[in-house]
Amino acid sequence: MFAKGQTVIQLMERLAPKHIAMPDDKIGLQLGSLRKDIRTVLVTLDVTDEVVDEAIALGAELIIAHHAIIYRPLAHLQTDTPAGRLYEKLIKHDIAVYIAHTNLDVADGGVNDMMAEALQLQVTGHLEDIHTDKLKKLVVFVPETHQQQVRDAIFAAGAGWIGNYSHCSFNSAGTGTFMPREGTDPFIGKPGQYTQADETRIETVVPASVQNKVVQAMLKAHPYEEVAYDLYPMDLNGRTFGLGRVGKLNEPERLDAFAERVKMGLDVPFVRVVGDPAKPIRKVAVLGGSGSRYVRHALFAGADVLVTGDIDYHTAQDALAAGIAIVDPGHNAEKILKANVASWLQARLDEQKSATKAVASKIDTETFKLL
Known part of the structure; x- marks a missing residue:
């Protein structure tokens, strides 16, 4: 199909x-x-x-x-x-x-990560942070028999990440009470009867960007006709996404040798190089596409060289004066x-x-x- x-x-x-x-x-x-x-x-x-x-x-x-x-x-x-x-x-x-x-440039595993991996960099950060997800707290009350089903659904939808830890939640047992009214079709109990149910309170964090997706997954997995849940704003930030990557080589190498690494790794027929061919290179900034305006960012990050495309003449002069090398593999390196x-x-x-x-x-x- x-x-x-x-x-x-x-x-x-x-x-x-x-x-x-x-x-x-x-x-x-x-x-x-x-x-x-x-x-x-x-x-x-x-x-x-x-x-x-x-x-x-x-x-x-x-x-x-x-x-x-x-x-x-x-x-x-x-x-x-x-x-x-x-x-x-x-x-x-x-x-x-x-x-x-740019969403593919910025993404984890996107263009800039692909380029950094091709150059065999140990990535340490972004060249520029551009988006940080806000976090929210989701609390949902689930019958004990279905708690794993609901957890699996919300985790699969993007909830439960704290740093590099996934499937994070806190779970506490309790008693839920309700009375189904006329016209309802309750999962537990009968219309008109006061009901008590053994339930689990599930708490987890949700990035605001996937809030709707997580809530919809939770509602679909939950057995109740009416789901009791809360969604709280938090004064905490989640994941940060950034443009470009900064990383280190395993061992320092001369700029001319590094330029050959760029040609081979990015499969380009030629590169333009700014800087002394003998300059030692250890810390590298890389940015796919057109990166003339990111020379200052690379300098601020302490990079020895910036790998990016579409470098103009005056930007090259400024970089040379500032002491940072440039290897330009062209825009097509993407x-x-x-x-x-x-x-x-x-x-x-x-x-x-x-x-x-x-x-x-x-x-x-x-x-x-x-x-």
Whole structure:
């Protein structure tokens, strides 16, 4: 059985939740419909004419891309322009396009973690913190016979995390009282009878970002017709998500050797380097995409080098004067996401016993050539 488009995206948003994207980022469904079966989903960095042809050849009904195809509101849709022809081809072949951009950069296991892993960094933090989840306390009263069922449901929905510990809860036994009224269908007791029930009070923490999902999972798993529960705000912060990564090499190495590491790890044909080739490198900041404005962040983090794309001339001069090296593998280095995301998504689809296939694009969308 093939997964519906909405299901594929729900799985994708487990990896890259929309709420952690940078403000005003162009993410989500940008073209087409998700209300259909998806036999093949194509994962790509960019949606180019060649990538669309690849999707057509594969019979893909959905493209998941990192870079948006629509950046600003459209005043018109002219099919005699390059963008218009692209949209027309996608629409004619009923191919939907979904964008996961900064939410995929920021996500645990996302683009920046992929790049850090490829460079064999021991990650110690983010280059810039951008989103911190607020925590809430969920308290629910459950008959003793169903306490594990409810706990399993709320934990699976995202509740119960404290730091790097999962499935955290406190449970206390007690007696619940109620009187089902006329027209009710109680799980315990009978209408018109005062009832006492052995119940468990389950307390756990819930990130505000998944509050609705957790509550819905709890209500579905709970056997009562009317569920007694409380949700309290807390003056505590949960998980922090950040852009870029800072980490260390196992052993220091020269900048020129590190540049070769970047070329190999990120599979790019060339890099631009700012700094003395003999400079020792131990602490590294890495940021996928365009990172000119993050040189100061890398300096503040104490990095010896910043690995990022699209460095302009004057930023390079400023970095050199400030004593931080730069290795620029180009914006296209983010292509590392294609195989990784396709593999992650395929594993989730397989868990659901879906016949849908997630495929990494084989098209090289690098714009620049070295002559």
